[in-house]
Amino acid sequence: MTMLGYQNKVLRVDLTKKGAKTEPLRMDWAEKYIGSKGLAIKYMYEELKPGIDPLSPENKLFLTTGPMTGTPIPCSGKLSIAAKSPATGTMNDCSIGGHSALQIKYAGYDMIILEGALKEPGYLLIEDGNVQFKDAKVLWGRGSHETEMLLAEKHGHDHSILSIGPAGENLVPMACINSDYYRQAGRGGIGAVMGSKNLKAIVIKGTGGVKIPDIVESTKKITQILREDTLQEDNTFIYDFGTTAFLEACSDGGILPRKNFSDVTDENWTKYNGEVLLEKKVGKRGCGSCGLGCGNFLKFGDAIVEGPEYESIAVAGPNAGIDDPEAIVKFNQVADDMGLDTISAGDTINFAMEMTEKGVHDFGIRFGDKEKQIEYLKLMAKREGVGADLALGVRKLAEKYGGEDYALHVKGLEYPQYEPRGSWGMSLAYAVSDRGACHMRAYAPNEEVFAASIPPYTAEGKGEMVYNLAVFNAIKFSLCICDFWATISFERMAELMTLVTGKEWTEQDMKDVGERVIHIARAFNQREGFDRKDDTIPKRLINEALQSGPAAGQKIPQEAFDDMLDQYYAVLGWDKNGIIPEDILCRL
């Protein structure tokens, strides 16, 4: 069975034996999980043996596109990279922008699976059907930016490059994979998995195309959808402001964290808000197939980044007690080059700052220490000096030195920068997220803060709210549609699927796939021993009330959190312990 929109082909690379072969894509799985996130998790569930060490050759990297990748459908250029996470032991799928997804598809593949490990540092060169294993000893130890520049000069700037920095080489569990210099598959140590395979980079160029039904009529319809849906004001703000627009809204909304989540709303936020940052804009960029172009290049002194995005601004700024925009941009640039996830690396440093301030353990850094913050990133990536400890991440640092009361993580993945005491549903979203604390699985502030449609400081209705948000994102990311096409509906997704595959899809199909993706991710984690005991809320959110902002006085009672968890499990048909019953498991 084949389907239009797909290449119907997987490239399977054996890094140990330095061999590559193609095989048909499992279309029976594609029908149930579509592509990108969902399909990657299904493959991971079927192919990874339970209990494997995420940093062993038994782990695999699944680079997965979707049926819309490489078509004229806007905002469809993202790539899912999945593997078992060394940070959490859960499944982990990351979404990365840039152009690599299109190159993979144009090279003739829906998916590339990387197995085993190279014996010595190397990189992969994939040009259509030609796969070559190249020596990377000269690149090993270099930053991601320099690595990408050298490889682009050697193989051509028309190739896409996915690379790791020193953090990935040194198996730091918060290492990311970079592409197009400033785009990241950021979370859960996906870069460490690549490093464990001695794989410094993947260089890829495709020259083919993607077949969809009746290209002329389809393109007309897609152009109309672009004009009428994608390019609405609700979406185009991202072109003008990028995610810097979130800073002021989060500050006013009472969910901008400050000093390791000890409070919210930094009085100095105007020093580094979107308007200040965007004064330094020197360029714009979007991913392949993008209709919105969220990327802003900012230059402060000798530091230049595409961004910084809201998460990086918040973690390196107010959550670190820093209000200097140049320091924030520099932090972002160094983290990218070192190949570190800004969220986890920033949170870990912020935790160390509080530990030092409280006299629990002296890490030699305090809130506001912007020079050391950047120096520590480099030490973490290389596991040198104090960086050897900090590279452990918040959970393991707390286990080693204390500070569990203000260690903000779920399952070992550090907290993103939306403070849940101002948006209670977010504590549930973080707790039940398949890869640990992630804001991309269900984005509760949308409902509780920014749209003000659901009261934020109550448990009531939050199970269903988070479920609805999670189903929406699960299908959206399985189609490989970018988060910033915010107005897309289930109905529109079904329409687009019908356009590219020629097969009829309904709104209900989309919802069913979304729910199935949540189940399969949970099933992977369940097999690894995860259950309710791991769907946690950090103690700080239960024990300490916020002191300022609109949510002043708010904390989340344990009973309220437990209630939200019960509601969420019930909507999905899981038992009280968060276990998926057999009748659902056997349908996956």
Added chain:
Amino acid sequence: MILPVLSSLMERSIMKITIQLRGSLVKYFQGEKERTVEVPDNCTAEEALRTVGIDWTAVKNFGFVAVNGKRVMIYDHLKEGDELKAYPKISGG
């Protein structure tokens, strides 16, 4: 005696506030971000926005309102000198 009382009532009946619009909502101020306006004393955020021609229930992408840097409910009351901010919906991460 009547005039001073009326005058006092009238003074209390009007107050000055600042309304700031964010993102795509600036179109309601023809591109300006901020205006100082006179509104009925003790009015709600909803009423204040109506005085400048914004019926939030009719704005498809209306998000939320904040007063003096803190999110409030649309039916919360304002006082003299308040800075009312209105946001469009924000989505994403």
